[in-house]
Amino acid sequence: MQFHHHGYVSGDPRVLPAGVEDRPSELPDEVDVLIVGSGPAGMLLAAQMSQYPGITTRIIEKRDGRLVLGQADGIQPRSVETFQAFGFAERIIAEAYNIGWMNFWGPNPDNPDEIVRTARTADYAYDICEFPHLIVNQARVLDYFAEAAAHGPARITPDYGVEFLGLTVHEEGEHPVEVTVRDANGERTVRARYVVGCDGARSGVRAAIGRTHVGAMAAHAWGVMDVLVNTDFPDWRTKCAINSEAGNILHIPREGGYLSRMYIDLGEVSADDNRSVRHTTIDAIIEKANAILHPYTLDVKEVAWHSVYEVGHRVTDGFDDVDAGSDRTPRVFLTGDACHTHSAKAGQGMNVSMQDGFNLGWKLGSVLTGRAPEALLATYGAERRPVAQQLIDFDREWSSLMARKPEEISDPNELATFYLGTAEFPSGFMTQYTSSMITGTDAHQALAGGFPLGKRFKSAEVVRIGDGNVTHLGHHARADGRWRVYAFADRDGSALAAWAEAATPVFARFTPADADVDAVFDVKAIYQQPYEELEVAAAPALFQPKTGPLGLTDWEKVYTSGPYKWTTTDIFEARELSRDGVVIVVRPDQYVAAILPLDAVGELEGFLEGAFLPAS
Template identity: 85%
Template sequence: MQFHHHGYVSGDPRVLPAGVGERPAELPDEVDVLIVGSGPAGMLLAAQMSQYPGITTRIIEKRSGRLELGQADGIQPRSVETFQAFGFAERIIAEAYNIGWMNFWGPNPEKPDEIVRTTRTADYAYDICEFPHLIVNQARVLDYFAEAALHGPARIAPDYGVEFIGLEVGEDAVEVSVRTAGGDRRIRAKYVVGCDGARSGVREAIGRTHVGGVSAHAWGVMDVLVNTDFPDWRTKCAINSEAGNILHIPREGGYLSRMYIDLGEVAADDDHRVRQTPLEEIIRKANAILHPYSIDVKEVAWHSVYEVGHRVTDGFDDVIDDSGRTPRVFLTGDACHTHSAKAGQGMNVSMQDGFNLGWKLGSVLTGRAPETLLSTYGAERRPVAQQLIDFDKEWSSLMARKPEEISDPTELATFYLGTAEFPSGFMTQYTSSMITGTDAHQELATGFPLGKRFKSAEVVRVSDGNVIHLGHHAKADGRWRVYAFGDRDGTRLASWADAATPVFARFTPTDADADAVFDVKAIDQRPYEELEVTTAPELFRPQTGPLGLIDWEKLYASGPSKWTDTDIFEARGLSRDGVIVVVRPDQYVAAILPLDDVDELSGFFEGAFLPA
C-alpha cells in the first residue's frame, strides 16, 4: 500500500484525503449520480464513486439503518479478488469461513433410509486462483464497502430512511421522487442506478420487466446454532436422501451454519402457501433428511421459505426504443436478475454489476470518456446474467433430484468441480467493443485471454526485491492499467516507453499527475539484480503528488528469484519479444498489443477516451 506521497500522515492510511468540502447532511436538490438501494451492488458502486470527489453521488435506502442480517453469504474467489482492489480482502478473509472442502452424502445402499458420506472433494478455489472461497454475512460485506465509501475522497455515506417513489426521464436529467421523514420531495439526477432488489421500483418506473418464472419446487433456509452428531457439520455438504435434499453451508465464527432444506414439489394450485411453512416443519424435515444423524436446534438467527425463480430483466437500462440515445437509468443485481441462492451467485454477480458500471459513470462524468461508454454496461452484463440463470437452473435441478433419479452418486461432485470456473466468477468474457479490442494479437499473451479478468502472477519489485502479485497492486481507483512486458534485453521496452509517453499524455489532464488516468508498469525479463529503478525510462518512474515524489513501484522483474519460482512470462504464455497488456479499471483485459506498435495503442485509446 502506497501513502505519504502527499506528505507525512500519522493516521490510518486507508482514509484518503477528502477531495471535497463538508458533505451536506441533507439530500441536495441536484446530484450527478443517485444510487437507489444499499445492497451489494449499491454499496460497491458507492465505494467506487467515492474515488471521484468532483462527482456528487448520493445513495438512498428506505431502511432506517445498516443491514444487520443479510440473506446472502457465499463469497466466490472473484469477489475476494474484487475486495482486494477495494482494500479489505485480508480483513474479511480473517473473519470469514473458508470453504476448503465440499463433501457429498447419499443413501446407504444397505440401509436406504440412512445417509452415508459418498465423496470428499477439495474446493475449487485454490486450483483456479490465489483467493479463497468464503462464507460471510452479507451485512459485513456491506459494512466494508460502506467504510471504503466513507474513507474515499468523496466521503459517501448512505442516506437512510429515504424511500424511492418514482422517476421521470428527461433529455438531460432524471427527476426522482422520494419520501423522507420530512415529506415527499424531488431530486434531479444526471444518472440513476436501481440497486433496489427483486421488487425494484426503479425497474418498474422505466418499464422494464422480469422474463422467466418460478419452478414448482420449494426450499426452506435457516441460519442455526445447534448441537449435532452429524460429523460434517463444519464442512460444506450436499446431502441427498430418501426424505429430500439439504445444501449445508457452515458460516463464519465456528458455530453458525446455513441449511437449505428441500421442501419438495409445489402443487399447481398452491398459490405460494408453501411460503407459510412453519419453522418447526423445516427443522423436522431437516432431521428426517439427516437420519441417522440429528440436530438439536438451540437458536435460529434467520429463516425463510422460497420457490426457486429464474428471471432476467428484458434490459439493464432505460433505453427501450431505437432512439440512439445513451441511457440515464441503470439496473443492477436482483433488480435485473433473480435465481436460487444455492449456487452462491447472487451477491457475487450483483457486485460485478456495480464494478462494471461504476468506473464507466466516473469516466463519463469526469470527461474522460464519451457518453456512449454507458451503453456498454447492459451490453456486457446482460449476457452474464443469462449465463448465470442457465447455470443455476442446472445446479438447482441436480440438487433437487430424488435418489431413484441418480444413477451415478458422484455426478453432483463431478459437476461441482467440472464447472468451477463459472461459479468462481472467472468465466465472464466480454466481447469486442469500444473498451475491449480484438484478439488479433492473442498469441502474444495466451495466459491473459482478451475480455477476461486479468489473472495475476508473482513478480519481483525491482526497488526492494520483494515478491508481490502484479494484479494486487491495482486498486479500484478508476484508473486503467497498462502492463508493458519487456523484450529480452529491454531495448525495445525503452523505445516503446519513449514513443508511448505522448499517447498517455494526450488523454491525461495537464494539471493531473502523470499516472492519474493510466497506471503504467514495466515487467522486465532480466533478473531483478541486474536492474536499477533510476535507469528506467521516465514513464516508469513518474513524479506524482504535490511534492513531486518519484514512484518507486512501477518497475518489476519477471522472476524467478530467491522468493518465488514463478516466471510470469512462462506462467502466462507471454512473448519473449515483449507484449503490452491493457487492463480496464474493473480488472478485465481490454487489449493485447505488440511492443513495437504504438499506433495500435493510440488507436485503441482514441476509441475509448476523449482527449484531455
Template identity: 65%
Template sequence: MQFHHHGYVSGDPRVKPAAGVGLSRPEELPDEVDVLVVGTGPAGMLAAAQLSMFPNVTTRIIERRPGRLAIGQADGIQARSVETFKAFGFAERITAEAYAITEMAFWKPDVANPSRIVRTARTPDDPAGISEFPHLIVNQARVLDYFAEYMANAPSRMKPDYGYEFLGLEVGEGEYPVTATLLHTAGPKEGQRRVVKAKYVVGADGARSKVRQAIGCTLSGDAANHAWGVMDALAVTDFPDIRTKCAIQSGSGGSILLIPREGGHLFRMYVDLGEVDPNDNGAVRNTSIEQIIEKANEILHPYTLDVRNVAWHSVYEVGHRLTDRFDDVLPEDRDTMTPRVFITGDACHTHSAKAGQGMNVSMQDGFNIAWKLGHVLEGRSPENLLATYSAERQVVAKNLIDFDKEWSTMMAKRPEEFENPSDLEDFYVRTAEFPAGFMTEYAPSMLVAPAKHQALATGFPVGKRFKSAPVVRVADTNPIQLGHHATADGRWRIYVFAGPALPGADTATKRFAEWIANSPESPLAATPSEADPDAWFDVKVIYQEDHHTIDIGTVPSIFTPQVGPFKLTDNEKVYATDPAFDIFEERGLDRGGVVVVVRPDQYVANVLPLTATAELAEFFAPLMKPTPTTIPSAAAAGTPTERVSLVGNGAL
C-alpha cells in the same frame, strides 16, 4: 500501500485526504446530484464505493431502512469477489473473520440401507487452483459495512442516506434530466415526499425494484415449482460434517445444502421442501421453522439436529428471471440515445441462492457501471461508453441463470434419478470456474479489442479478468502479486512485459516507453496537465531478468513517474520475474515483449505487441476523446413508451 507522496501521514493511511465534493459535503440529501444510487445492497454499495473515488462527482446512495443492515440473506463470497475486495482494500480483513471453504462433502443414501445417509465423496473447493484467493462465507451485512467504511474514507467522504424510499422517476431534459420522487421513511419528516434531480440513476433496489418498473422493464422467466426452506441456526448435532460445506441427498428424496458460517457454530441449511403445486398461490411460504427443522432431521437420518437458536429463516421458490435490458433505452433506440437510468443485481436478474452467485454477480454489475459513470462525468470518456453496461452484463446474467438452472435441478433430484452416482460431484468439480466467478468473458466492443494478438499472452485472455501472478518489485526486492496493486481508483492499467534486453539497451521496450510518454497519439496525452502523469493510466513494466540485474536508474522514466505536490519519484512500478514463478512462462507471454491493457474493473481489454503503438492509440481514441457532437441521451425522449427516433430532427 503508498500514502506519504502528499506529505507525511501519521494517522490511518486508509483515510484519503478529502477532496472535491468531500470538502463540503452537505449532511442533507441535496436537490441535485450527479448520480443517485437507489438501494444499499451489494451492487449499490460497491457502485457507490467506486464512485466515491471520483471526488468531482456528486454521488448519493439512498436506502429505505433507517440504518445499516443487521443480518443479510446472502453469505457466499466467491474468489472473484475477494479479488474485488482486494482492490477496495479489505480482502485480508474480511478473510480473517470469514469461514473459508476448502472442501465440499457429498452425502447420499447408504446402498445397504437407503434410510441412512453416508459420506460418498470429498472434493477440493478449488481443484484447479484458479485463484490465490479463497472461497468465503460471511454475512452480507459485513460486506456492506466494509464498503461503507471505504466510501467514508474516500476523498468524497460519502455515506448512505438512510430513511428514503424510492417512489418513481421521470426522465426529461436539461442538465439534471432525471427527476426522482422519494418518501421519508424515518425521522421528523417521515411520510413527507422529496424530489431529487439527477444526471444518472442506478437502481440497486432488489427483485421488487421500483426503478425497474419506472423504466418499463419486466423480469421474464419461469419458476421451477420447487420450494426450499433456509435457516441460519445454532444447533447440537452428531452429524460429523456440520463444519464442512455439504450436498446431502437422502433416500426419502429430500436434499440439504449445508454451509457453515463465519464465527464458528453458526451454519446455514437450504432444506428441500419438495415440489410445489402450481396452484399453491404461495401457501408454501407459510411453512414454519419447526416444519423446516423436522424436514432437515428426516433428511439427515440417522443423525439428529437439535436446533437451539435460529438467527434468520425464510422459504423461497426457485425462480429464474431476467430483464432484456439493464437500462432505460429501448433496443430500437440504441443508435440514437444513451441511457440515463440503470438497474443492477436482483433488479434485473433473479435465481436460486444455492450457487452462491447472487451477491457476487450483483457486485460486478455495480463495479461495471460505476467506473464508467465516473469516467463520463469527469469528462474522460464520451456518453456512449454507458451503453456498454447493459450489453456486457445482460449476457453475464443469462449465463448465470443457465448455470443455476442446471445446478438447482441437480440438487433437487432424487439419487436414483442420476445416470451415474457421481454426477453431482462431477458437475461441481467440472464447473468450478463458473461459480468462482471467472467465466465472465466480455465480447469485443469499444472496451474490448478483438483478440488479434492473443497468442502473445495466452494466459491473459482478452475479455476475461486479469489473473494475478507473482513478481518481484525491483525497488525493494519484495515478492508481490502483480494484480493486487490494481486498486479501485478508476484508472486503466497498462502492463508492459518487456523484451529480453536489460532496461538500458535500445530495445522495443524503450521505444514503446518513449512513445507512450511523449507521443500526442498516446492515451496518456489525454491526462490533464495539472494532474499527476499516472492519474488516469497506471503504467507498469515487468522485466524478464532477475531483479538483481536491473539497474532502476536505467529504466525509462515513464515507469518511474514523478507524483504528488513534491514531484516524488515512484519506484514501485518496476518489476522483475520471480525466480520461483516465471510469469512469462506461466502466463504464456511472448519473450519478444507484449502489452496487456486492463480496464478499471480488472478485465483485460487488449493484448498488443510492443510495436503496435498505432493500434493502441486507435483503441483508446474513442474512449478518451468525446465526439464533437454528443449522441442524445434517453432523457431527451420522454418516458419509455413515448420515445421517438431523433434521426432526421437535427439531433445527430
C-alpha cells in the same frame, strides 16, 4: 500499500484525503448520480464513486440504518479479488469461513433410509486463483464497502430513511431524471443526471422505467435457516450436498465457528399452492432436516434467521432505460436483483451483483469527469445482460441437480463432478466481454495466451525491483478508476525502452495537464532479466513518474519475473507471454481490454481514441 505521496500521514492510511469540503447532510435537490438501494451492488458502486470527489453522488436507502442480518453469504474468489482492489480482502478473509472442502452424501446402499458420505472433494478456489472461497454475512460485506465509500475522497455515506417513489426521464436538461422520494419530512423531488436502481427483486426503479422480469418459477420450494445446533453429523463444519430418500440439503458452515446455513428441500410445489408453502413453519423445516439427515440428528439451540422460497430464474428485458435501436444515452440503470434473480444455492447473487456495480461505477466516473464519451454507458447493459443470462442457465442446471430424487441419480458422483468441472463459472472467472469500444480484438492473443482478451486479469507473482520483494502484480491495482497498462519487456529491454518513449505522448493525450502523469494510466514494466542485473533508476521515465504535490518518484512500477528467492513463478511462462514482449491494457474493473506487441504504439493510440476523449 502506498501513501505519504501527498505528504506525511500519521493516521489510518486507508482514509484518503478528502476531496470535498462541505458535504450537505441533507439530500441535495440536484445530484450527478443517485443510487437507490444499499445492497451489494449499491454499496460497491458508492465505494467506487467515492473516488471521484468532483461528482456529486448520493445513495438512498429506505431502511433506517445499516443492514443487520443479510441473507446472502457466499463469497466467490472473484469477489475476494474485487475486495483486494477496494482494500479490505485481508480483513474480511480473517473473519470469514474458508470453504476448503465440499463433501457429498447419499443413501446407504445397504440401508437406503440412512445417508453415508460418498465423496470428499477439495474446493476449487485455490486450483483457480490465489483467493479463497468464503462464507461471511452480507451485512459485513456492506460494512466494508460503506467504510471504503466513507473514507474515499468524496466521503459518501448512505442517506437512510429515504424511500424511492418514482421517476421521470425528461428529454432535456442537465439533470434530466426527476426522482420523487419520501423522507421524514414528506415527499420531495430530486433531479439527477443518472439514477442506478440497486433496490432488489421488487425494484421500484425497474417498474418506473417499464422493465420487466422475463422467466418463471421452478415450482420447487426450499426452506433456509441459519442455526446454532448440537449434532452428531460429522461434517457439520464442512460444506456438504446431501441427497437422501427424504429429500436434499445444501449445508454451508458460516463464519464464527458455530453458525451454519442449511437449504432444506421442501419438494415440488403444486400449481394450486397459491404460495402457501411459504408459510411453512421453522419447526416443520427442522423436522424435515432431521428426516433427511437420518441417522444423524440436529438439536437446534437457536435460529438466527429463516425463510422459505420458491426457485425462480428471471432476467430483466433491459438493464437500462433505453430501448433497442435507440441511440439515446442511458440515464437509468439496473443492477443486482433488480435485473436478475435465481436460486441462492449456487452462491451467485451477491457476487454477480457486485460485479454489476464494479462494471458500471468506473464508466459513470469516466463520463462525468469528461474522460470518456457518453457512448461508454451503453456498454454496461451490453456486457452485463449476457452474464446474467449465463448465470440463469447455470443456476437452472445446478438447482435441478440439487433437487433430484435418489432414484433419478445413476452416478452417485455426478453432482461432485459437476461442481468441480464447472468451477470456473461460479468462482466468477468465466465472464468474458466481447469486442467493443473498451475491449479490442484478439488479433494478438497469441502473444499472451494466459491473459484471454475480455476476461479478468489473472495475477501472478513478480519481483519488485525497488526492494526485491515478491508481490502479486495484480494486487497493486486499486479500484480508483484508473486503467492499468502492463508492459512486458523483450529479452534485453531495448524494445520496451523504445515503446516507453513512443507511448509517453500517447498517454499524455488523454491525461489532464493539471493532473498527475499517472492519474489516468498506471503503467508498469515487467522485465525478464534476473533481479540482480536491474536497477530502478535505469528504467524509462514513464515507469518512474513523479506525482503528488511534492513531485515524489514512484518506486513501485518496475518489476521483473521470477523465479527468485521466495517465488517459483516465472510470469512469462505462467501466463504464456511472448519473450519478444507484449503490452496488456486492463480496464478499471480488472478486465483485459487490449493485447498489443511492443512495436504497435499506433494501434495502442487507436484503441485509446475509441475509449477516451482527449484531455482538455
